[in-house]
Each structure stands twice: as C-alpha cells, then as structure tokens.
Amino acid sequence: MKRISKMDGVLLLNEIRFTLHEERPPLHEERKVLIMIQSIWELFNKEELFECYQCARCTGSCPAAMVMDSYGPRETLLRCLNLGQEAVITDERVWYCTTCHVCEDRCPQEINISELLTAIFNLAAQRGNLPEKIKFAVDMIAKTGRGLIVNEKVMKDRQKLSLPPLDPLNLDELEGIFKKTGLHEVIDLS
C-alpha cells in the first residue's frame, strides 16, 4: 500500500480550508468559557497510581513500545508520579500511545492506564504540546470529517474496487460532537 505523503495532505487541507472559510466562522468564535485544566489530577485519581508496583507488564504488552523504543506506559506512569506532570506533558513520546487498552487489560492492579494517558493528552494539547502530525490529523477530521485524505487517487481506487464514492460529510453534526466532548476547548481548531 502506498502511503500518502504529508505534503499531499497539507496541500489538500489548505484547499479545504480555503473553501470552508467562506461559509463558516472558525470554531473558536463560538467557544464558551474555556475551562483550563490546571493539573492532570483533576482528570485522574492520583491515588490509583500509588498501587503501581512497576511490574512492566504494560510496557511488555505495548504495541507502540515494540516499534518505538524508549517509550512505555510503565515509565510514563512513574515519571508522572515522581517527576510531576510537566515532565510528561512536554514529552512528545506519550503521543505514540494508540489507546489500544492492552496495558489496561493486562495490568495486575487494574489501573486505568488509558484514562491516565487520555488525561495527559488533554493537558498537553491544551498547553499547546501537540505534535504537528497529531494536530494535522485532528484538523483533518474537523475540516473533512475524515481521518484519511480523500483525493482523486482514493476515489479512483474505490471505483476500481467497485465501492461507492465518498460523499462530503455533514460537519454540523461533527461540530456538535466536538462541542459536547469539549475538543475545541482543548485544541485550537482555527
């Protein structure tokens, strides 16, 4: 399978942006009061982490750790606890997590590791510590409703496979979801 290069995406995105800007105001204008998260402990019960005894079954099970050396939920958890949240949210490595929940499934202490990572993502994003690639993907979804780029080539491939063409999505609904989940409060989607 041929990978879509980043440049393709950016070009396409600019195109979409250009067309969208005329019709709809940017999301942040509709924002209500921005709830700033001060600490990840507002989102996650710190006491739960004290139960971790660093058995490393989480990292041992982590598909992200298998491909990206130097990353692992065990270490993230320990750094969070001992070095404080700043050490974690400024670290780009946390974004390797795909929230597949395997770590959580196998954790002997039943710590909600995925929830912790989600809290870290939220705080990091709010502080602007969002890697470009992630920001790009979020923007894509916000603007097109899809995480993958739909261009001419994709359309042709679909035709070959006799799949129906992809229609533009209803973005109002998506925007509603973003608002309800508070995504636009965490990430500036302008």
Next chain:
Amino acid sequence: MTPKKLPRKEKEEPRIGVYVCHCGLNIGGVVDCARVAEFASGLPGVVLSKHNLYTCSEPGQELIKNDIREHRLNRVVVASCTPRLHEPTFRAACEEAGLNPYLFEMANIREHCSWVHLHDKEEATEKAKDLVRMAVARAARLTPQEVLEVPVIRKALVIGGGVAGIQAALDLADSGYRVYLVEKEPSIGGRMAQIDKTFPTMDCSICILAPKMSEVGRHPNIELLTLSEIEAVDGYVGNFSVRVRKKARYVNASCTACGDCAKVCPQVAPDEFNAGLSMRRAIYMAFAQAVPSTYQIDMNLCLNKHGIVACDKCYQACQRQCIDYSQKDEILNLEVGTIIVATGVDVYDPTPLTEFGYRKFPNVITSLEFERLINAGGPSGGNLIRPSDQRIPKTVAFLQCIGSRSKRSNIYCSNICCMNTIKDALLIKEHWPETKILVFYIDIRAFGKGFEDLFQRARREGVTFIRGVPGEIIEDPVTRNLTLIGEDTLLSQLYRYEVDMAILSVGIEPRRDSPVIQRLLNLSCASDGFFLEAHPKLRPVDTPTSGIFLAGCAEGPKDIKDSVTQASAAASRANILMAQGKVKVEAITAVVDETLCTGCGMCVKVCPYSAIRQDPETGIAQVTQASCAGCGTCVAECPFSAISQRHFTDQQILAQIDAVTEEAPEKKIVAFCCNWCSYAGADFAGVSRMQYPTPIRIIRTMCSGRVSTEFIEYAFRRGAGAVLVSGCHIGDCHYINANKQTEKRVQRLWRKMERLGLDKNRLQLAWISAAEGNLFARKVKELEEILRGVTPEEIEKTKQALVPKKKGKGEPVEA
C-alpha cells in the same frame, strides 16, 4: 481452684468504679480522658472515677483490685479498648478481688472512638462520654452469674492430612489423645508429597515426609480416615459430634499394593498426583509412598457402575481377592473435644491469563507441573523435558507473581513462589549446569532464615534475574519455542527472549471447597478467602469458635516450616483444653421464667441449636444449658418476655438505649452490632484507622438475632435519629442461622413503618464481616447522610406512631 461462692444480694445498691484509660496516646491523644472521668463521676451509681495511663498494666489492675476492696465497689467499668481484647484480663482482676466477673463492663473508646475520629477531638470526647454513660447504665443492671463448666472429650479431630495435619495429629497422639485424621484424598501427604525438594536446605521432600506419613499410619492413637469427608458438625467446645462419610474404596485393607490389578485395568485417566502429566488406571494407588498403602477404584472411571459388573479383570488378577465392587460408603459419627482445621491450599490456575498461553502452548507449564517433572518419581523419571518434544530444554524462563499480588487474581503475596523458583533454578543448574535460566520478577522476597543465602547462591551460579514480567508469550508454531516480550525496568529497555520452556510460578489460593468447611464449622473468612484467626497477633491459631484451631495454609499462604510450626502450636492449644478436661462456658445462656411462659413454642422454632424443648405436659419451654450457645434469638422472639438471656437482659440493653438518647437523641445513630462479625468489623475499622462520622453509638449483643423489634422501636420512641442493625453475612452467622430471624424481624418492622407512613430509611440493616472494616465505615457515612435528612417533625411523628398499644412487648406487628 474453685470459684468462691458470692453472697447474692438482690437489692444491692450499685457502687460503680469507672476507670478511663489513656492507652498512652492511643486514646489520650484524641479524647480528653480527664474530662470523661470527671463526667463519669456525676453519673448515677458511680462512687469513684479515675483516669490512668495504662489500665491493663499490672499497677492499673492492682488499682482496680484495691479500690474494689477499699471502696466496696460492686461494679467496675473500664473505658479503654475493645472488650474482645481485654475483657478477660479485667474480669480476672475483678475475680481476684472477690467480685463476680460478670459485674464488670467495658466501654470501647479506642477502636470505636479515638482511632476512628482522630481529627475531631471535641466530638470524640463527647462520644467517649456517651459510651461511658452507656457502660455505666448497663453496669448498674448487671447481676452476678455462675459459670457453667462442661467436660471436654479427650479426643481430637484433624481435618486435612497434609504436612500440617500430619504434624498436628502426631503431636496430639503422642500426648496420649485419640486422634481422628480425616483426609478427602486417597492418601495423606498433601502438597508436600508432590514437591521434589524443599527450600532453603534442598532436602528431598518425600524423604523427610514419608517417615512421618507411615508413623501416622501405624500410630496406635491415630485413626486414619482417607477418602473421607466431613458432612456435619454439631455441638460446642469440648463436645463436638461430627458426621464423616468414609467413601467406598472398593479395595479392602488386605491389599499388599502389588499392583497386579492396575496392569490389567483397561480404563485410563490423567493422574492427579502428577498434575495431569501422566496417566493412571481406574484402579490405582495415589503414589508410591501413599499411606495407607492400598489401591482404590475410581468409580467414575471404572466400567462397573451401579453394581453391574461389566469388567472383572482386576478382580481376576488380584491373588488375595481384595476387590469388592459392592462396597458402600460408610457413615461414622465421631465425638471429639477439639477440632484442628488443616485443609491446605489449591494452586492458582493461570488459564485466565491468556497472554501467557498456558494450556495453549505446550511448553508453558506451572511450577507444580515442574515439580513433578523434576521429581525422580514423576512421569519423566526426573528428567526435565519439554512437553512438546520431550527434549531437555537449553533455556528456561521462570515468570514470578502469576496469580498473586494482582486484582485480576489474588491480591495477596503467595509467600512461597520466590523461594520455590530460586530452588527450582538451582535444581536445574545442579542436573544440567549448561542450562540458561532467566527469572522474570517484580520483587524477590527472600525473607526467611537461610533464604537470602539461597538467593545469592542462585545468582553466583549464573541464574539471570530480570526485573520486569513479560507482557506476553508468543510461540513459534514450528519449533514450539517461546518468545517472551517485556521490559527490563532497570534498563528501561524492551527485551525479546527466545526460550525453550517457560514456567509460570503460580500462587496458592484457598481450597475451592473451603466454603463447605467454613459453613460446617462456622468459621470466618478474610476477604482473601483464607480462614480468619481469633487475633492476628496473639491468638494466631485459634478461630473465633472456641475448640477449633487452624494449622497450615488454611489460615494463609506459608511454607512447610511455618505450616509445621503452626500445626504444633494448634496441637498444643487443643492439648490445653483436653488436658484440663473441662471448660468454662460463658454465662450468657437463655433462662425461662416459667410463670410467664405460655408454651407457644416460638422459641423452639427459632433456636438454631435445638437447645429448647417443651415440657410434654405443660408445654413450658426448657433450655438445655450445655447446648445453648447464647445467641439470644429466642429471647427476642418470645412474645411474653418469658425468656431472658443472662448478661444480655432486656433491662440492660434498654438502659444502654436510654443512655444514648439522653442528650440530643436526634443526632445519634443507635447501632446494634453482633459480637463476632459486625462489632469485630467496627474494631477492624478502628485498628486500620478508617475515619468515619461520630454520631454512631454501638451496643454489643452476642448475635444480631438478640435484637428484638422492641429495642428498635424503643430507640425511635426515645427520638433516636437512625438505627442500624448489623450482623454476620447470611450463611456466615456464628450461631448457624440466627441472623435469618434478624432479617425477618427487620423486614417486618420496615413493613410496619411503611404502613404507618414513617421513613423506613432510618432503620438500616447491614451484614458486615469481621474483615470488612471499610464496609462498616462506609455504612456509617451512609447513615450520617440519612441522619442529616431527618426532620424534627419526622422524629416526633415516629415517637407518636410507635407508642405500644398494649403493655408488654407482645404487640401484634401484623394487624
């Protein structure tokens, strides 16, 4: 020494002495003891009130004794710790000073006050005052009681024939008592017989156990009952009657274990003793060193079922004609004075941990299976072979903490697996020094005598210890080699190790059928499922039921040495009872007032011990004192107040309710707690320093079955904000099933409150075990929420609505 007969003065004015204990800073650090003592001096009947640092100390006890003599005290109240701890101490002190021990009363201001209200000193002091007021009110109404002595049968029953049961049985038999050793398996020996070597000395396990096993077999004082199970237990300390089912063996005692029968048997099944790694026949002997050394037929497997003989190959082969297909189960009724529970453990089954592939990958085995593989008497003749291709593995991995220290399996540390793995690793090194051994661990716990030495030896001999348990095991489908993927936490690096064989170092857990024993013997279980001891430090082998003792892993995971130690301790505790030949039974039994009894028979119906019978002519109830266990259910049930429980009379309990509700009753929760579970649970909350709100005032009864609807209604009539009735969980009742009556009674009252338009939420029923301190604390918090919602109007309404329509407590509840 016989107890002195005391002159009984019926109308004696109470002269109460109150002693408020600081317990160092345990109480004194929170409760203002001086203020409590001063408050107590103003209570009716109190002639003397003191506070001291340690009342339980020798000078503290001397002080009480002197005061009894000097000030002619006829009641003593000590406000200190839980009566479950020091009541016997102070009772003995009173008795020495010539005061009947039943004229002593305790107020629990430590476990139920200072330790659970650490941060609210003012409220804690107020609560302590209330608790003392309650104790004084009850003390004023106490009467002297004569203690009944019952004989102790000089025979013992040991349940379980593992190393603990064997040791306990031998100790008792050597002391001269008759011992029945009941084992459900065909042979004694237990887990120790399955193990190859023992740590830390690397002794051969069966070599040191077998002599003990045969000693049991030939000891004149031991009656060995294998293939036997306990079916019913009745009675009380010193006088238990036990029904045992001795299952048919189908082979009689003249068997010489020649083995001719097994050679011809056509039926095969996995061998339990070899952890399923080899096969056995339908007629088989458990293992070579089995005691009794007799074959038996597994009738589930044998072709001859229901008396129809379809195959008689073994019968034909047996020269001594020992085989009898028509043998029946035998029922034995044993009379014993003491019981030792040594039921042992099961091994954790790692199948649910799918990431390790146990049962899916043949080369992933458990540590017990490993023991059978490395054992010379095992299926491979002591050759460590991998199950997939019977090759000797070059690389072996051990995975620690499988089924231990985890909320997904058992939360406790299994105690033995670390050392067992180190021993196993050294065993492999001993036989095949070239083998590469990897041990994946979280923590190595080498805490015992000689353990650290063994750990160091393993490291010196080249066993690799890697900190970090693998996340998963994957198998190469062709070579059947295993790849372990995980993280070395000390290097913060991911690893992939390819090994020939992986051994899951599995934990141990309570026997799957231990709830049966628990129910039969009325034992309590901790939250982990192991049997609960009477006191974790000072009575570690006693159970809350007197006359029953614990030995070995039934009480918690432990190694062979600790099991043997505990077994000897249990035997010695049982010995104390049997050597004396008699035991004092608490004077808390029920007594009938024949002038009030109408012979309705209600008490007979509710008595869990069948201790009450009706006179065939007059119908008047009669209580057999020796059978009465003192739960008080009959007392609560009697519609005519014709039965009372000694030391827990209606007057005494009502006086306690009066004392609670004397000041600001709407801010109080009156709680009735049973002595064995919920009171102990509240104590546990105290010991664990679980903080909960202050309004609760606990009244202790022996059983929740003692709590009559009248007590609850009386509390509401006095304006109490809320009432809690609590006892053991259904099925766990210390008095067989007396708490079923509690449940019925509370439900009856709920219906009545509903009918009268009252808020039935204010009456709560909770089942709290002795191990559930957190549950108790949570319940109190819940009650406080309810209390906050109760309006003065509601209280007034309840007061009016619950006024009895006629005199006496026999008001008809169901209209």
